[in-house]
Amino acid sequence: xxxxxxxxxGFASRINWSGIVTPLIGIALxxxxxxxxxxxxxxxxxxxxxxxxxxxxxSWASLSGTLVKTVPLALTGLAVLYSYKSEIFNIGxxxxxxMGAIGATIIGINFPNVPAPLHILMVLVFAGILGGAFAFIPxxxxxxxxxxxxxxxxxxxxxxxxxxxxxxxxxxxxxxSFFPRSVPLVDTAVLPKLFGSHLHIGIVFAVVLAIFLSxxxxxxxxxxxxxxxxxxxxxxxxxxxxxxxxxTKVMVVSGFIAGAAGxxxxxxxxxxxxENFSIGLGYDAIAVALLANLSxxxxxxxxxxxxxxxxxxxxxxxxxxxxxxxxxxxxAMVILFVVASKEMPRIIAIxxxxxxxxxxx
Amino acid sequence: MGIxxxxxxxxxxxxxxxxxxxxxxxxxxxxxxxxxxxxxxxxSTLMNCLYGLYRQDxxxxxxxxxxxxxxxxxxxxxLGIGMVHQHFxxxxxxxxxxxxxxxxxxxxxxxxxxxxxxxxxxxLSDKYNFGINPKDKVRTLPVGIQQRVxxxxxxxxxxxxxxxxxxxAVLTPQEVDELFKVVKKLTKEGKSVLIITHKLEEVxxxxxxxxxxxxxxxxxxxxxxxxxxxxxxxxxxxxxxLFEFEEKEMDLKEVYIETxxxxxxxxxxxTRVNDLSMKIHGGEILGIAGVDGNGQNELAxxxxxxxxxxxxxxxxxxxxxxxLDVRDVYEQGVSHIPQDRHHTGLVLPMSIKENLVLTDxxxxxxxxxxxxxxxxxxxxxxxxxxxxxxxAPDAGVPTRELSGGNQQKIILARELCREPDILxxxxxxxxxxxxxxxxxxxKLIDQRDRGAAVLLVSTELEEILQVSDRIAVMYEGExxxxxxxxxxxxxxxxxxxxxxxxSNIESQGEVE
Ligand SMILES: Nc1ncnc2c1ncn2[C@@H]1O[C@H](COP(=O)(O)OP(=O)(O)OP(=O)(O)O)[C@@H](O)[C@H]1O
Ligand SMILES: [Mg+2]
Numbered sequence: 001x002x003x004x005x006x007x008x009x010g011f012a013s014r015i016n017w018s019g020i021v022t023p024l025i026g027i028a029l030x031x032x033x034x035x036x037x038x039x040x041x042x043x044x045x046x047x048x049x050x051x052x053x054x055x056x057x058x059s060w061a062s063l064s065g066t067l068v069k070t071v072p073l074a075l076t077g078l079a080v081l082y083s084y085k086s087e088i089f090n091i092g093x094x095x096x097x098x099m100g101a102i103g104a105t106i107i108g109i110n111f112p113n114v115p116a117p118l119h120i121l122m123v124l125v126f127a128g129i130l131g132g133a134f135a136f137i138p139x140x141x142x143x144x145x146x147x148x149x150x151x152x153x154x155x156x157x158x159x160x161x162x163x164x165x166x167x168x169x170x171x172x173x174x175x176x177s178f179f180p181r182s183v184p185l186v187d188t189a190v191l192p193k194l195f196g197s198h199l200h201i202g203i204v205f206a207v208v209l210a211i212f213l214s215x216x217x218x219x220x221x222x223x224x225x226x227x228x229x230x231x232x233x234x235x236x237x238x239x240x241x242x243x244x245x246x247x248t249k250v251m252v253v254s255g256f257i258a259g260a261a262g263x264x265x266x267x268x269x270x271x272x273x274x275e276n277f278s279i280g281l282g283y284d285a286i287a288v289a290l291l292a293n294l295s296x297x298x299x300x301x302x303x304x305x306x307x308x309x310x311x312x313x314x315x316x317x318x319x320x321x322x323x324x325x326x327x328x329x330x331x332a333m334v335i336l337f338v339v340a341s342k343e344m345p346r347i348i349a350i351x352x353x354x355x356x357x358x359x360x361x
Numbered sequence: 362m363g364i365x366x367x368x369x370x371x372x373x374x375x376x377x378x379x380x381x382x383x384x385x386x387x388x389x390x391x392x393x394x395x396x397x398x399x400x401x402x403x404x405s406t407l408m409n410c411l412y413g414l415y416r417q418d419x420x421x422x423x424x425x426x427x428x429x430x431x432x433x434x435x436x437x438x439x440l441g442i443g444m445v446h447q448h449f450x451x452x453x454x455x456x457x458x459x460x461x462x463x464x465x466x467x468x469x470x471x472x473x474x475x476x477x478x479x480x481x482x483x484x485l486s487d488k489y490n491f492g493i494n495p496k497d498k499v500r501t502l503p504v505g506i507q508q509r510v511x512x513x514x515x516x517x518x519x520x521x522x523x524x525x526x527x528x529x530a531v532l533t534p535q536e537v538d539e540l541f542k543v544v545k546k547l548t549k550e551g552k553s554v555l556i557i558t559h560k561l562e563e564v565x566x567x568x569x570x571x572x573x574x575x576x577x578x579x580x581x582x583x584x585x586x587x588x589x590x591x592x593x594x595x596x597x598x599x600x601x602x603l604f605e606f607e608e609k610e611m612d613l614k615e616v617y618i619e620t621x622x623x624x625x626x627x628x629x630x631x632t633r634v635n636d637l638s639m640k641i642h643g644g645e646i647l648g649i650a651g652v653d654g655n656g657q658n659e660l661a662x663x664x665x666x667x668x669x670x671x672x673x674x675x676x677x678x679x680x681x682x683x684x685l686d687v688r689d690v691y692e693q694g695v696s697h698i699p700q701d702r703h704h705t706g707l708v709l710p711m712s713i714k715e716n717l718v719l720t721d722x723x724x725x726x727x728x729x730x731x732x733x734x735x736x737x738x739x740x741x742x743x744x745x746x747x748x749x750x751x752x753a754p755d756a757g758v759p760t761r762e763l764s765g766g767n768q769q770k771i772i773l774a775r776e777l778c779r780e781p782d783i784l785x786x787x788x789x790x791x792x793x794x795x796x797x798x799x800x801x802x803x804k805l806i807d808q809r810d811r812g813a814a815v816l817l818v819s820t821e822l823e824e825i826l827q828v829s830d831r832i833a834v835m836y837e838g839e840x841x842x843x844x845x846x847x848x849x850x851x852x853x854x855x856x857x858x859x860x861x862x863x864s865n866i867e868s869q870g871e872v873e
Contacts, residue, residue, distance in 0.1 A: 219735065221728050224715065232708045238667060238699055239720045240688030 055315025094282025131259015
């Protein structure tokens with residue numbers, strides 16, 4: 001997974017074509033199979049895709065909507081990517097996002113007299129710490145006890161989900177409100193909006209983080225160690241690195257980013273804690289990281305793609321009757337095709353061989 | 362008899378290297394054909410083409426007179442070709458029998474027929490005196506036995522053309538003898554064998570015919586009886602290789618590294634190093650001889666901090682410690698050439714230059730406050746490639762794409778270029794060609810002449826005898842004796858390797 005991409009990190013200047021082409025093929029195939037499905041519903045696929053596109057990218061209103069969806073996908077995608085570089089599969093971003101959101105709310109509904117930039121920073125950091133602390137548990141268990149992180153993170157997602165439910169129905173519940181939700185954040189903890197739309201400054205956070213990580217994995221010794229640890233922890237131990245500590249930290253930082261992503265969602269979109277505010281985000285993020293072939297800058301693009309699918313789906317449903325859930329199908333197929341197309345060279349080789357055998361035989 | 366296998370003008374081109382160019386080779390039935398060549402000459406690549414792991418870009422392969430296309434190893438196996446790879450391809454967690462039937466159809470498909478397989482394996486093992494229990498987990502077997510498993514795997518598939526890629530590199534002399542007996546038995550049965558080795562005496566002892574590759578091309582093809590090691594070396598390297606090292610009386614410096622009653626118990630509770638005390642001065646090489654698996658590697662890993670030790674202490678440059686940390690030890694000026702380059706020494710998917718800074722990455726000038734100095738690392742990579750004659754298109758290629766010997770040179774370059782005060786070298790010339798082996802041994806001597814203390818672990822007695830000042834023989838975690846080089850005869854050392862204490866040898870009087 002992401003092998004091609006990872007080996008050329010470090011200082012390589014080579015362009016990784018397969019890392020760019022493979023996702024594009026995956027997308028094309030995913031949309032093609034989707035087209036068959038649309039056609040079977042008696043709708044012209046070109047129409048449907050036109051409305052999908054129109055509703056997601058072609059006007060400022062739709063584009064800004066897409067970008068709002070892109071932000072959490074990108075941030076959480078980067079969180080997943082971060083640990084993936086060390087071959088740790090953080091399926092727990094989902095739960096870490098929830099923990100971050102809880103942290104964000106605690107800080108965000110208090111401290112009304114702190115200047116806004118500082119308040120936002122406080123929210124991000126505290127949310128990150130909660131997300132990181134939550135990720136510490138699977139990280140520690142993986143590094144020191146050899147317990148599979150996938151299972152632990154997956155199960156811990158439920159803990160976070162129900163913990164959040166408990167919090168918004170209990171201690172953080174808005175008094176007198178019918179809904180399970182918190183009181184609104186104070187103004188200084190709300191992210192500034194851009195260009196008079198719903199788009200908030202979180203998009204800048206995502207872009208900056210992606211650029212930073214791209215540099216980080218190429219040029220820093222920590223990035224180098226993380227990638228090396230993923231490939232051969234023995235060699236890293238031999239080189240004098242405390243691998244267990246390193247892997248634990250990787251998981252904590254991954255959780256920190258996911259937690260901060262939850263905070264951005266709360267501060268930028270909802271303005272308060274709401275039950276089930278981001279169901280499935282952590283899982284979508286895995287798809288985002290995979291489609292990006294573990295390239296941080298690629299995460300921005302793949303988050304944009306998935307964001308566009310989600311946003312355009314509504315206008316497609318209104319205009320053509322194709323249900324919104326259709327895009328989830330496409331999303332899943334794209335990932336399947338991306339994973340499969342890494343096997344393409346091998347499949348082609350086998351196919352060629354069959355043909356030759358037929359000719360000869 | 363006749364020719365069972367013929368390669369005609371085989372050419373294999375990798376993106377940046379021509380690994381094989383118009384290579385011709387004829388294998389006679391019932392013969393052993395040796396393939397010789399420097400590291401990176403293209404031997405493994407040629408064999409991989411034959412075994413279907415690579416597809417040649419030009420040329421033809423004939424098996425028993427018929428032209429064949431070999432697209433994958435299944436095709437090769439069907440043609441009766443079997444290969445034991447330079448780096449073993451066994452699954453450690455599976456048993457011998459499971460490894461051997463891996464990928465084969467069983468008679469009871471879709472169920473396994475393990476019992477039948479085990480029986481057949483046992484029969485084969487008995488026939489060739491392998492002494493293998495099919496139910497053993499591969500993980501628990503010593504390297505020599507693992508290799509027999511690889512050979513069994515090939516025989517199980519009823520191959521009659523066997524390819525052995527550097528089969529002897531990891532074996533002890535006794536194991537090599539055993540292997541040779543097996544090979545001779547196989548050829549007597551009419552099977553044909555292609556062997557790759559860097560050891561000329563083995564070529565002379567075992568083969569009927571020799572083909573020498575140089576830079577991917579055939580540099581010569583002779584009947585073994587018509588040639589000699591000097592000529593072969595000349596053909597390979599283009600110069601004479603002498604293995605003559607300048608003897609130098611060194612003034613011993615103070616003791617650089619010392620162990621006191623060191624005891625290492627492994628995870629399974631087996632005592633690997635038992636109450637071992639030794640001292641190495643600056644300016645001397647202590648060679649540790651012994652059959653593989655007698656605790657030499659554990660000793661090396663314990664004093665470099667890679668594994669914990671339970672009792673005793675290690676004194677590095679006067680500082681005594683009962684617990685070591687790898688980074689700490691490293692910063693005391695200790696370099697370590699580890700036993701297994703793939704398992705420990707290298708990160709294969711990463712580039713040469715990255716592997717060259719694996720241990721030094723956090724230090725200036727390679728990095729500064731956690732950020733690499735790209736130019737320095739690039740330059741360092743290019744420099745090391747030149748100084749250590751690493752055969753590679755550039756320092757940016759993944760280490761995986763290098764030939765085995767050239768991978769080893771990366772480790773050497775990395776560990777020696779920092780001019781360590783103490784060098785712990787475990788099998789440093791494993792898999793290297795004769796030119797490179799001479800180079801490595803010279804480097805070890807250079808370290809000593811520079812005043813470093815060198816601990817050399819090698820299962821090759823020849824290597825120990827050539828470079829050591831003192832020789833310790835290790836058996837079941839203990840030293841059977843420590844002698845000045847030249848003080849004990851080879852047969853005395855052999856006795857110690859088999860577990861006789863030197864004091865006992867002397868009390869028995871003359872042994873020679
Ligand atoms: N997969 C690969 N991709 C690119 N280059 C390769 C690959 N495999 C081998 N090479 C190159 O081909 C050349 C021949 O390599 P090969 O492994 O055949 O050498 P060899 O004769 O077996 O050497 P050694 O004795 O060190 O094992 C080398 O220059 C090597 O770097
Ligand atoms: Mg080779």
